[in-house]
Amino acid sequence: MTEHNNVQTLNQFIIHRQADYPGAKGELSRLLHHIGIASKIVNRAVSKAGLVDVLGKYGAQNVQGEDQQKLDVFADNHFIDALKASGECCAIASEENEDIIIFEDEMSRNGKYVFAMDPLDGSSNIDVNASIGTIFSIYERISPRGKLATIEDFMQEGTKQVAAGYVIYGSSTMLVYTTGKGVNGFTLDPSIGEFCLSHPNIKTPKTGRIYSINEGNYINFPSGVKKYIKYCQEFDKKSNRPYTSRYIGSLVADFHRNLLKGGIFIYPETSTNLNGKLRLMYECNPVAFIAEQAGGMATDGNVRILEIKPDSLHQRVPFYTGSTNMVKKTEEFLHFFNNI
Ligand code: AHM
Numbered sequence: 001m002t003e004h005n006n007v008q009t010l011n012q013f014i015i016h017r018q019a020d021y022p023g024a025k026g027e028l029s030r031l032l033h034h035i036g037i038a039s040k041i042v043n044r045a046v047s048k049a050g051l052v053d054v055l056g057k058y059g060a061q062n063v064q065g066e067d068q069q070k071l072d073v074f075a076d077n078h079f080i081d082a083l084k085a086s087g088e089c090c091a092i093a094s095e096e097n098e099d100i101i102i103f104e105d106e107m108s109r110n111g112k113y114v115f116a117m118d119p120l121d122g123s124s125n126i127d128v129n130a131s132i133g134t135i136f137s138i139y140e141r142i143s144p145r146g147k148l149a150t151i152e153d154f155m156q157e158g159t160k161q162v163a164a165g166y167v168i169y170g171s172s173t174m175l176v177y178t179t180g181k182g183v184n185g186f187t188l189d190p191s192i193g194e195f196c197l198s199h200p201n202i203k204t205p206k207t208g209r210i211y212s213i214n215e216g217n218y219i220n221f222p223s224g225v226k227k228y229i230k231y232c233q234e235f236d237k238k239s240n241r242p243y244t245s246r247y248i249g250s251l252v253a254d255f256h257r258n259l260l261k262g263g264i265f266i267y268p269e270t271s272t273n274l275n276g277k278l279r280l281m282y283e284c285n286p287v288a289f290i291a292e293q294a295g296g297m298a299t300d301g302n303v304r305i306l307e308i309k310p311d312s313l314h315q316r317v318p319f320y321t322g323s324t325n326m327v328k329k330t331e332e333f334l335h336f337f338n339n340i
């Protein structure tokens with residue numbers, strides 16, 4: 001029975017780490033703690049998603065007589081509830097909601113932070129039991145505490161994030177986050193219902209052998225991306241090519257694999273979607289923060305993702321992230337071939 005010796009739970013870790021921030025009053029710690037709770041609730045639902053679907057065919061209501069919700073709405077609601085209960089968050093932006101959700105109760109109005117999230121990313125994978133995730137980003141508000149939050153609280157560059165992370169609901173469930181002092185990963189131990197530190201201080205390899213892109217869109221890619229894909233597929237002993245192609249279609253799962261193994265994830269601009277598909281505020285920024293904190297990179301092909309000033313809540317940007325040497329190589333291809 002040695003398996004739980006020296007186990008550090010997420011909550012213990014958060015409390016220890018608070019000491020790294022002199023003057024911290026525990027507000028961010030409380031927020032992170034509530035994110036952990038929401039993740040566990042969503043994990044419980046995700047793990048029986050197929051079963052819920054089967055039951056759903058017999059009626060649109062669950063045993064409590066409530067309407068059964070799609071998993072992404074379920075996740076959205078539970079994260080909103082948890083964040084509200086924390087009392088540290090004054091507003092939420094979510095992929096599921098057109099406008100920001102402003103908490104009006106007194107405790108939340110005094111909250112220091114705003115929270116942007118994709119509550120259930122990779123939704124096309126739900127029905128087929130492949131990995132999905134939750135992505136989140138936390139900013140300090142700009143508007144004065146005590147007042148209602150505003151959209152301006154969200155329109156901040158990614159460099160201003162105070163914390164960001166994701167939960168991957170995979171063969172095991174993990175929560176990975178950063179507060180700007182490295183990246184740490186916690187695996188949910190279902191037997192004790194706790195996230196336990198399993199991947200301390202994650203560093204991504206400077207170079208890797210995996211490229212992840214939806215090649216079904218190939219004809220619509222910019223020339224630089226097409227040439228880079230061919231480069232990945234060419235034989236070259238010195239640089240250990242051809243590389244391996246891996247693409248799940250779930251950003252969290254694709255990014256997480258590449259983070260640990262080394263690789264590049266690309267969702268580029270295409271001739272049909274000039275800004276790509278992924279959203280800056282709650283997909284690219286949090287992932288970029290983690291990538292950089294792990295020693296990797298994230299750009300839109302020209303500009304560092306974290307330096308893009310958002311102009312709207314659901315703004316999309318081209319996204320190139322992963323091992324530094326691979327992202328730099330892609331940028332070389334983009335700059336050379338996109339200009340000829
Ligand atoms: P979603 O937020 O609606 O789930 O869409 C985002 C997902 C990402 O997880 C993934 O990287 C991408 O869409 C896959 O898109 P595609 O099917 O076009 O390759």
Ligand code: MG
Pocket residue numbers: 095118120121122283
């Ligand atoms: Mg998404």
